[in-house]
Amino acid sequence: xxxxxxxxxxxxLVPFIQVYGLYIILHGHLTPxxxxxxxxxxxxxxxxxxxxxxxxxxxxxxxxxxxxxxxxGGILIFAMLGFYGILAGTNFLTNLKAGxxxxxxxxxxxxxxxxxxxxxxxFKVASTVITLFYNLIETEGEAHD
Amino acid sequence: xxxxxxxxxxxxxIVCAVAVARTRDLLSAIIIYAAYSLIMAVIxxxxxxxxxxITEAAIGAGVxxxxxxxxxxxxxxxx
Numbered sequence: 185x186x187x188x189x190x191x192x193x194x195x196x197l198v199p200f201i202q203v204y205g206l207y208i209i210l211h212g213h214l215t216p217x218x219x220x221x222x223x224x225x226x227x228x229x230x231x232x233x234x235x236x237x238x239x240x241x242x243x244x245x246x247x248x249x250x251x252x253x254x255x256x257g258g259i260l261i262f263a264m265l266g267f268y269g270i271l272a273g274t275n276f277l278t279n280l281k282a283g284x285x286x287x288x289x290x291x292x293x294x295x296x297x298x299x300x301x302x303x304x305x306x307f308k309v310a311s312t313v314i315t316l317f318y319n320l321i322e323t324e325g326e327a328h329d
Numbered sequence: 330x331x332x333x334x335x336x337x338x339x340x341x342x343i344v345c346a347v348a349v350a351r352t353r354d355l356l357s358a359i360i361i362y363a364a365y366s367l368i369m370a371v372i373x374x375x376x377x378x379x380x381x382x383i384t385e386a387a388i389g390a391g392v393x394x395x396x397x398x399x400x401x402x403x404x405x406x407x408x
Contacts, residue, residue, distance in 0.1 A: 208383065216379035216380040216382075216383060217379075217380060217383045217384075218380070220384060221380070221383040221384045221387050224384070224387040224388050224391065224392055225387045225391070227392065228387060228391035228392045228395060231392070231395045231396075231399075232395060235395060235398065235399060235402075313392055316396070317395070317396065317399060320396065320399055320400065320403075321399050321402075321403070
């Protein structure tokens with residue numbers, strides 16, 4: 185799909201989509217939305233870039249291997265935050281009793297480790313969406329177009 | 330006001346759902362399906378579920394459309 189209009193619009197629009205996705209992720213404990221919605225927005229922005237340009241330029245921004253590493257790293261951070269609760273002497277995924285910073289309710293820095301979990305799972309969802317797209321488009325045999 | 334808006338949105342939803350099934354051109358069907366998801370997101374917002382509305386707008390109108398367009402670029406456009 186080599187189209188000037190699609191390329192120009194998507195090149196202009198992709199940073200705004202990514203900023204909106206980061207806003208949804210970082211305010212996941214205050215406003216509607218969270219890791220799944222924000223991660224899907226982030227992943228679809230990368231898919232839009234790779235689909236409007238060719239696949240090589242998209243893979244230069246975020247390769248298949250990098251998205252695989254990001255996917256495993258997100259769930260690893262989630263599991264480590266969960267096991268920190270056991271190390272602190274309480275249950276798996278214990279939030280405030282394990283000694284995380286409670287903050288002021290309603291402020292940005294609040295709710296303990298919810299924001300770290302949201303960021304980790306958002307990166308996992310985003311890289312899952314990107315990996316799904318790469319697996320679909322990278323099969324052998326050229327596109328008919 | 331809300332009754333009028335809901336009736337309008339639901340009738341658009343039914344029209345879009347019938348049009349997706351009856352369109353022969355697959356690319357047009359995908360675009361109509363994206364419009365269906367967008368209307369569905371507004372309906373979720375009317376039902377006071379903004380979380381689901383954001384997810385529907387991101388998954389239904391974004392990721393599903395892009396994955397189906399990627400599928401069409403690998404196969405044929407006509408049914």
